[in-house]
Amino acid sequence: MNNTANNSLKSRRKFLEDISRAAGGAVLFGIGLGLYSQQLKSLPAGAIRPPGVIDETDFLSACVRCGLCVRDCPYDTLKLAKLGEPVALGTPYFKARDIPCEMCEDIPCVVACPTGALDPGLIDIDDARMGLAVLLDQEACIAFQGLRCEVCYNVCPVRDKAISIDRSHNKRTGKHALFIPVVHSSDCTGCGKCEHACILEAAAIKVLPTKLAKGELGHHYRLGWDEKRKAGKSLVTPDLEHKYNLPEGTKYDYEKEGLIQPDATPFNESALDRLNKGRL
Amino acid sequence: MTVTKMYTDLGQEAVKNKGWLRAHKWLLLRRISQLSILFLFLLGPLFDIWIIKGSMSSSLTLDVIPLTDPFVFLQTLFTGYIPVLTVVSGAVIVSLFYFLVGGRVYCSWVCPINIVTDAADWLRRVLKIKTSLNFSRVGRYGLLVVSLLLASVTGMLVWELVNPVTMIQRELIFGMGFSWIFIVGIFILDTFVSRRAWCGHLCPMGAFYSVIGKISLIRVNAVNRADCNDCMECYAVCPEPQVIKPALKGGADRSPVINSGNCTNCARCIDICAKDVFKIKHRFINSTTSQHEVHI
Numbered sequence: 001m002n003n004t005a006n007n008s009l010k011s012r013r014k015f016l017e018d019i020s021r022a023a024g025g026a027v028l029f030g031i032g033l034g035l036y037s038q039q040l041k042s043l044p045a046g047a048i049r050p051p052g053v054i055d056e057t058d059f060l061s062a063c064v065r066c067g068l069c070v071r072d073c074p075y076d077t078l079k080l081a082k083l084g085e086p087v088a089l090g091t092p093y094f095k096a097r098d099i100p101c102e103m104c105e106d107i108p109c110v111v112a113c114p115t116g117a118l119d120p121g122l123i124d125i126d127d128a129r130m131g132l133a134v135l136l137d138q139e140a141c142i143a144f145q146g147l148r149c150e151v152c153y154n155v156c157p158v159r160d161k162a163i164s165i166d167r168s169h170n171k172r173t174g175k176h177a178l179f180i181p182v183v184h185s186s187d188c189t190g191c192g193k194c195e196h197a198c199i200l201e202a203a204a205i206k207v208l209p210t211k212l213a214k215g216e217l218g219h220h221y222r223l224g225w226d227e228k229r230k231a232g233k234s235l236v237t238p239d240l241e242h243k244y245n246l247p248e249g250t251k252y253d254y255e256k257e258g259l260i261q262p263d264a265t266p267f268n269e270s271a272l273d274r275l276n277k278g279r280l
Numbered sequence: 281m282t283v284t285k286m287y288t289d290l291g292q293e294a295v296k297n298k299g300w301l302r303a304h305k306w307l308l309l310r311r312i313s314q315l316s317i318l319f320l321f322l323l324g325p326l327f328d329i330w331i332i333k334g335s336m337s338s339s340l341t342l343d344v345i346p347l348t349d350p351f352v353f354l355q356t357l358f359t360g361y362i363p364v365l366t367v368v369s370g371a372v373i374v375s376l377f378y379f380l381v382g383g384r385v386y387c388s389w390v391c392p393i394n395i396v397t398d399a400a401d402w403l404r405r406v407l408k409i410k411t412s413l414n415f416s417r418v419g420r421y422g423l424l425v426v427s428l429l430l431a432s433v434t435g436m437l438v439w440e441l442v443n444p445v446t447m448i449q450r451e452l453i454f455g456m457g458f459s460w461i462f463i464v465g466i467f468i469l470d471t472f473v474s475r476r477a478w479c480g481h482l483c484p485m486g487a488f489y490s491v492i493g494k495i496s497l498i499r500v501n502a503v504n505r506a507d508c509n510d511c512m513e514c515y516a517v518c519p520e521p522q523v524i525k526p527a528l529k530g531g532a533d534r535s536p537v538i539n540s541g542n543c544t545n546c547a548r549c550i551d552i553c554a555k556d557v558f559k560i561k562h563r564f565i566n567s568t569t570s571q572h573e574v575h576i
Contacts, residue, residue, distance in 0.1 A: 018416045026422030034430050037438040060436040061359030064352045064367065065446065066338030067454050071324065080450065082457025089441050090337075090450055114338050114346055115356065116364035 040088045043209045047086075047093040048192060050078055051101060051128035052110040052118040056211070062117035065090030069109035069118060075102045078109060096192020096207045101130060103157050103191050126158060131190030132213040133163070133183045133205055141204035143180050146170045152194035152205050153181050161187035163194065181205070185214060290405065290513055293554035306547035313389045321453045336390070336449045337440075338370060346370035350378075351488040352446065355439060358431040375492060381545070383493020387479060387486050388519075388546035392452065393445055396463055397479045400470035401519070413474045415481035417522070417542075424484035424491075444478075445485050476519050480542075494541035500549060501561040502527045502536040508557050514549035524549065528557070537563055 043049065043056055050069050053059055069092050070078045077099045081087035092109075094101065103125045110118040122128060133152075138144045156163045163181050170176040181194075183205075192207040228234050244252045251260040294303040301308075321336070323329040332341045338348040348370030356363055378386055388394055403409075427439035440446060444462040451459040466478045479486055502508075505528050514528070515521040523540035530536075550558040 018418050022416040022419040022422040025416075025419055026426045029423065030426035030430055033426075033438055033442060034434060037430070037434050037436055037441055040441065041436070057435055058361060061356060061361040061431070062363060063437075064338045064348065064356060065437070065440055065450065066334040066348075067450065068334040068338065068340060070454065071330075071333045080454050082451060082455070082459070083447060083461070084458040088436070089447060112340070114340070114348065114364070114366040114370060116367075120364065 040086075042211070043093070044086045045206075045208055045212055046095055046097075047081075048096055048101075048131045048190060048207055048209070050092050050094070050109045050118055051103070051107055051125060051130055051189070052113075052120075052122035053130065054117060054119055056209070059117050060088055060091070062115050063091050064115055064117075066114065067092070068112040068114060072108040072112040074104065074108065075099060077101050094192070096131075096195040097203055098196075100192035100196040101128075101189075102193075103128070103189065126187075126189060128189045128191075129210060131192070131207040132185050132210045133188050133190065133192070133194050133207050134213050135181060135183060135205045137204040140200055140202075141181075142199075144178060146172060146176055146178055148179060149199060150179060150181065151197050151199055155193045155197040157191060157193060158187050158189065162189065185210075290516055291552050293511065294513075294552050297554045298556075303551050306551050310389050310546060311395070314392055314395060317390055318392055318449075318452060325453065335446070335453050337446050338367060345373070347374050349446070350375045350492065351485050352437070352440065354488070355428065355431045355437045358428045359435045359437065360432065361435075378489060378492050379496050381498045382496045382543070383489035383491065383541060384486060384544035385493070385498075386489045387483075388544035391445060391449075393448060393463070393466065394479065394546075396467050397470050397476065397519075400467050401476060403471050404475060405516075407471075409472060411472070411474055415474055415477055417481055417520075419481050420484055420487035420490075423482060424487040427484050439484065443485065445483065479544075480519050490541040492541075493543075495563075496541075497562050498545060499561060499563045500527075500538045500543060500545060500547060501559050501565060502538065502557055503559045503561065503565070504555065504557045505529075505536050507555040509555055511554070513552045513554075514558070517548045517552050519544060519546065519548075537561070537565070539563075 041057065041060070049056070049059065050073075054062065065080065067080050067090075070080055077094045078092045079094060081089055081091050081093060083089060087093050105125060107122060107125050107128075110120060110122050113120070135141060135152075142149050150165055153159060153163045153165055161184065163183050166180045166182045167177045168180060170178050183194075190207050190210070194205045195203045195207050198205050224236075246252055246259075252258070253260060291303055297303075317336075320332050321334075321339070323331055324333055330343075332339050333343075334340055336349060337352045338346070340346055346366045346369055348367050350371045353363070353367060353371035356367075430436075430438040444459070444466060447459045448463055451457050469477045470479075474481070502524070508528060514524055518524055520540070520542040523538050523543045526534060526540075527536050527538045545560070547558075547560060550556075550560065
């Protein structure tokens with residue numbers, strides 16, 4: 001009897017030892033793994049998710065890493081992250097400079113996704129927001145040198161909406177125009193065709209994850225002119241005319257004529273007088 | 281019976297009694313199953329024949345049938361994400377299948393890592409490696425719990441960042457990255473550190489399938505246990521030897537059905553047994569054939 005009790009005590013002790021060893025090891029391992037996983041929470045700048053991608057955090061919980069989107073991509077744009085790459089293992093992404101998204105009308109990658117990690121509600125590919133193109137290097141971009149290029153503008157599938165060309169003055173020559181490509185986040189799908197087509201050795205325009213590329217206005221901000229338009233009238237009492245501390249008899253108009261001297265005496269013959277008035 | 285016999289003459293008596301082919305029948309069938317499943321996945325990328333698309337995490341067969349690994353799916357659920365119908369039905373189909381044929385049939389008939397760990401076990405026997413380090417067989421359940429907890433705490437499929445099983449399957453099908461390091465690692469672990477360390481002690485995926493297979497229908501049955509001559513060879517080849525004893529040596533009042541969810545239904549015990557003690561049956565066959573003859 002004593003022996004059996006002893007034995008059961010021993011086996012219970014062994015069992016408890018076993019359990020605590022297993023639990024200890026598993027917990028330690030879990031902590032390490034949990035910390036490691038935090039590094040992969042944000043996508044590296046060069047990696048773009050497929051069209052229809054839901055919020056990155058949700059995506060990392062929804063995607064089962066099956067590769068069906070990769071298989072159904074007709075242009076071999078999408079890849080699955082391999083071990084050693086800085087993207088969460090097994091998840092799909094593409095590098096715009098290598099192969100950009102061709103924005104298929106039937107969006108086969110989204111149709112293929114079995115989990116909803118790529119939102120099946122995306123019907124029109126123009127509504128995709130894979131990332132946002134940003135003209136990052138204005139020193140290298142030849143449009144800023146006054147040269148005609150506009151390749152990024154011309155390859156853009158949503159041309160004139162996602163990228164437009166804004167003209168401005170060429171200060172270097174003093175008489176020509178600069179034709180500057182400007183990206184509009186309201187319409188840019190992040191397909192990356194601009195980055196792919198950029199004629200430079202390294203692209204001046206790059207697609208970035210939207211979160212990285214976009215700023216966000218403080219939520220309390222109200223733009224006066226927007227509010228005025230919405231309300232149909234000015235919502236504040238108009239400012240009093242600003243009083244400048246100017247030489248007697250002169251006025252200053254900020255946006256139009258600058259310094260105005262309404263009572264300027266007509267020029268007389270004295271050269272010194274003309275000089276003092278700044279006119280010759 | 282001596283211990284040395286276990287390492288050198290393993291299976292020789294079975295080969296003598298039944299012929300080489302019958303003594304390796306289930307082993308061969310398993311290898312064919314593992315390789316042809318992998319081959320089916322590779323038919324598409326290699327020869328543009330798309331019978332099955334995707335990977336073993338989730339796939340689409342003949343553009344109709346969705347199949348999803350229920351363990352990966354469960355992790356997704358634990359993150360709090362509510363998935364769409366396709367992946368749910370895929371996971372249900374696969375779960376039902378393993379519920380019928382035995383949960384860990386996944387491990388021994390599908391998972392390519394099994395080939396690696398079987399090879400490691402073979403090399404261990406050939407080189408007569410004996411190591412005293414033993415992982416706890418409960419450890420895998422610990423890792424299973426941790427993998428699900430991590431998913432729920434971080435909201436990510438954290439285990440899938442390091443899961444060697446899905447990683448190797450995926451990289452075999454989609455192009456090799458560095459996951460071969462994990463293959464080498466598991467091989468070294470199983471060969472030189474501890475017997476059957478990965479599949480039998482650590483892998484949470486195997487633990488998950490053990491749970492699915494806890495009450496599954498198809499079972500190995502020590503139906504002719506009265507014929508057992510205590511050669512111990514089944515214990516030597518079994519990846520989970522602790523599951524055999526209750527069925528084989530449990531006494532007349534114990535069922536001959538191997539009832540543990542840890543049994544992988546690999547049927548290597550059937551191959552190796554010179555006395556044909558084991559058969560594959562469904563779980564409700566509880567009587568043994570020759571038992572009463574012996575008792576009479």
